[in-house]
Amino acid sequence: MLVALDLAGAFIFALTGALVAVRAKMDIVGMLVLATATGIGGGVVRDVLLGEFPPAALRSARYLVCCCLAGLLIFALPRLFEQFGSPIRYLDAVGLGVFAAAGTIKAVHFGTNGFTAVFLGVITAVGGGIIRDLLAGEIPSVLRSDIYAVAAALGSIAIVLTRDAGLIQAGAAVLGAALTIAVRLIAIQRGWQAPRPQRR
Amino acid sequence: MLVALDLAGAFIFALTGALVAVRAKMDIVGMLVLATATGIGGGVVRDVLLGEFPPAALRSARYLVCCCLAGLLIFALPRLFEQFGSPIRYLDAVGLGVFAAAGTIKAVHFGTNGFTAVFLGVITAVGGGIIRDLLAGEIPSVLRSDIYAVAAALGSIAIVLTRDAGLIQAGAAVLGAALTIAVRLIAIQRGWQAPRPQRR
Amino acid sequence: MLVALDLAGAFIFALTGALVAVRAKMDIVGMLVLATATGIGGGVVRDVLLGEFPPAALRSARYLVCCCLAGLLIFALPRLFEQFGSPIRYLDAVGLGVFAAAGTIKAVHFGTNGFTAVFLGVITAVGGGIIRDLLAGEIPSVLRSDIYAVAAALGSIAIVLTRDAGLIQAGAAVLGAALTIAVRLIAIQRGWQAPRPQRR
Numbered sequence: 196m197l198v199a200l201d202l203a204g205a206f207i208f209a210l211t212g213a214l215v216a217v218r219a220k221m222d223i224v225g226m227l228v229l230a231t232a233t234g235i236g237g238g239v240v241r242d243v244l245l246g247e248f249p250p251a252a253l254r255s256a257r258y259l260v261c262c263c264l265a266g267l268l269i270f271a272l273p274r275l276f277e278q279f280g281s282p283i284r285y286l287d288a289v290g291l292g293v294f295a296a297a298g299t300i301k302a303v304h305f306g307t308n309g310f311t312a313v314f315l316g317v318i319t320a321v322g323g324g325i326i327r328d329l330l331a332g333e334i335p336s337v338l339r340s341d342i343y344a345v346a347a348a349l350g351s352i353a354i355v356l357t358r359d360a361g362l363i364q365a366g367a368a369v370l371g372a373a374l375t376i377a378v379r380l381i382a383i384q385r386g387w388q389a390p391r392p393q394r395r
Numbered sequence: 396m397l398v399a400l401d402l403a404g405a406f407i408f409a410l411t412g413a414l415v416a417v418r419a420k421m422d423i424v425g426m427l428v429l430a431t432a433t434g435i436g437g438g439v440v441r442d443v444l445l446g447e448f449p450p451a452a453l454r455s456a457r458y459l460v461c462c463c464l465a466g467l468l469i470f471a472l473p474r475l476f477e478q479f480g481s482p483i484r485y486l487d488a489v490g491l492g493v494f495a496a497a498g499t500i501k502a503v504h505f506g507t508n509g510f511t512a513v514f515l516g517v518i519t520a521v522g523g524g525i526i527r528d529l530l531a532g533e534i535p536s537v538l539r540s541d542i543y544a545v546a547a548a549l550g551s552i553a554i555v556l557t558r559d560a561g562l563i564q565a566g567a568a569v570l571g572a573a574l575t576i577a578v579r580l581i582a583i584q585r586g587w588q589a590p591r592p593q594r595r
Numbered sequence: 596m597l598v599a600l601d602l603a604g605a606f607i608f609a610l611t612g613a614l615v616a617v618r619a620k621m622d623i624v625g626m627l628v629l630a631t632a633t634g635i636g637g638g639v640v641r642d643v644l645l646g647e648f649p650p651a652a653l654r655s656a657r658y659l660v661c662c663c664l665a666g667l668l669i670f671a672l673p674r675l676f677e678q679f680g681s682p683i684r685y686l687d688a689v690g691l692g693v694f695a696a697a698g699t700i701k702a703v704h705f706g707t708n709g710f711t712a713v714f715l716g717v718i719t720a721v722g723g724g725i726i727r728d729l730l731a732g733e734i735p736s737v738l739r740s741d742i743y744a745v746a747a748a749l750g751s752i753a754i755v756l757t758r759d760a761g762l763i764q765a766g767a768a769v770l771g772a773a774l775t776i777a778v779r780l781i782a783i784q785r786g787w788q789a790p791r792p793q794r795r
Contacts, residue, residue, distance in 0.1 A: 225538030246648025248446025256510035273592035310656035338625030425738030448646025456710035
């Protein structure tokens with residue numbers, strides 16, 4: 196069940212990677228690379244920082260296969276999602292919540308302090324997207340618009356706090372993922388932006 | 396012999412890194428950094444993902460020295476290779492084949508599944524070039540043109556398949572490297588491109 | 596004392612990260628990400644390459660808190676340092692010296708060869724800045740101007756040589772840091788540039 200959710204998250208993220216590759220006029224190689232980097236990048240960076248080798252996403256074939264399938268789907272039907280821009284963003288919110296919760300729980304398991312757990316939860320959730328944008332020659336979108344990393348951070352913080360307060364782990368994980376998804380969806384709905392420094 | 400081939404591959408890749416640095420109007424520091432990143436980047440990423448520390452390229456001084464010599468050579472004679480653009484591309488094909496085979500064999504040794512072995516073989520072969528292009532402010536060339544990563548992937552796949560079929564490892568490695576080099580050279584000759592998504 | 600110096604270095608580097616984020620028109624998320632990446636990036640890469648997990652900067656909360664405070668300070672007072680451009684550059688030289696020395700000493704401790712120790716010392720000192728510039732969509736400034744990485748390398752080399760010559764480690768570290776800081780300050784003063792390849 197958890198693995199299925201995690202794979203679904205990777206698949207959604209991989210779709211966004213392949214779509215960015217199409218926009219950047221890349222070929223099939225670029226599409227597969229960006230799909231894979233977006234789908235597993237955040238989790239791989241988390242596992243490297245925690246010292247787990249090989250990273251979970253490389254220990255079986257299923258994550259790589261899943262990301263490549265997403266890339267091939269977009270290659271075969273590059274316009275499939277053009278009229279569905281909005282659905283993709285909503286699905287992406289689910290991936291964000293699942294990844295932020297999974298990353299935070301894993302960091303807590305490894306015995307890291309709360310700040311590091313939140314840091315690694317956010318990296319798991321947004322790391323793949325940052326690598327995707329860098330490979331496409333763009334400034335990572337998460338750095339300058341929208342409530343995106345903030346939603347991931349709120350979910351991660353909720354997990355750390357409720358777990359310290361004694362909530363069982365599965366409960367904390369569901370709560371954190373739900374919070375991230377809810378904040379992200381509302382932010383899309385209402386067009387919320389993260390604050391910027393005041394410059395006159 | 397194997398180490399000599401590997402060092403030769405690193406040297407050739409380092410030359411391409413230093414040449415990109417010249418084109419991006421960098422100074423000697425940028426030339427040495429790009430030479431080193433291109434020469435050892437792919438192998439370092441592979442070793443980090445496999446959990447081997449320090450990465451093989453840092454365990455002795457010879458890879459660093461080899462990459463810096465390549466950088467200094469281009470610094471001293473920046474125009475030396477201008478009239479030899481084509482020879483460099485052919486040499487680069489040799490580096491590609493050697494690195495793809497070395498990366499795949501090492502991953503298989505560490506007991507990874509076949510998909511991960513191919514993934515790490517390709518990363519070993521093209522990772523340094525991706526880092527080089529990112530540092531030079533360019534979209535990695537491997538993502539949008541040419542049969543380059545595809546050649547590396549074909550060699551890696553051949554190694555995994557023939558080894559599963561019982562071929563001794565040295566044979567599989569030579570076969571894989573030769574296949575990568577052959578595909579790459581023919582692709583340069585004939586101007587083969589990887590397929591792109593159809594957009595009307 | 597050493598930890599205090601190291602935290603001070605991270606704080607200064609984090610300030611430069613947040614300032615680059617302001618210039619790139621990022622929001623609070625981008626400012627915190629660039630502050631953290633610049634403050635701890637070099638040390639994290641060094642620790643990953645040495646095989647120390649989690650990296651020292653993630654083992655306690657203080658580095659993350661320190662970098663986020665720097666980001667929040669710039670967020671609250673984005674113009675505070677505008678008239679102090681020059682003081683920041685001088686402070687940055689101190690961070691450069693401290694990080695180069697700390698990185699080299701740590702690598703030597705792990706038993707690496709001298710070339711690798713210098714390589715890791717320089718990565719510790721300039722790695723955060725390279726990540727910062729990549730995230731901001733710029734070619735890393737260290738690659739094309741100024742005596743910056745060169746100053747770090749000279750300090751690292753001095754540490755390796757004097758330690759091989761029998762100087763106690765604390766002495767070598769102070770000497771190396773002082774040399775890096777001195778070279779960097781003089782280079783700012785006199786406008787020294789690293790040499791470029793001659794192209795006619």
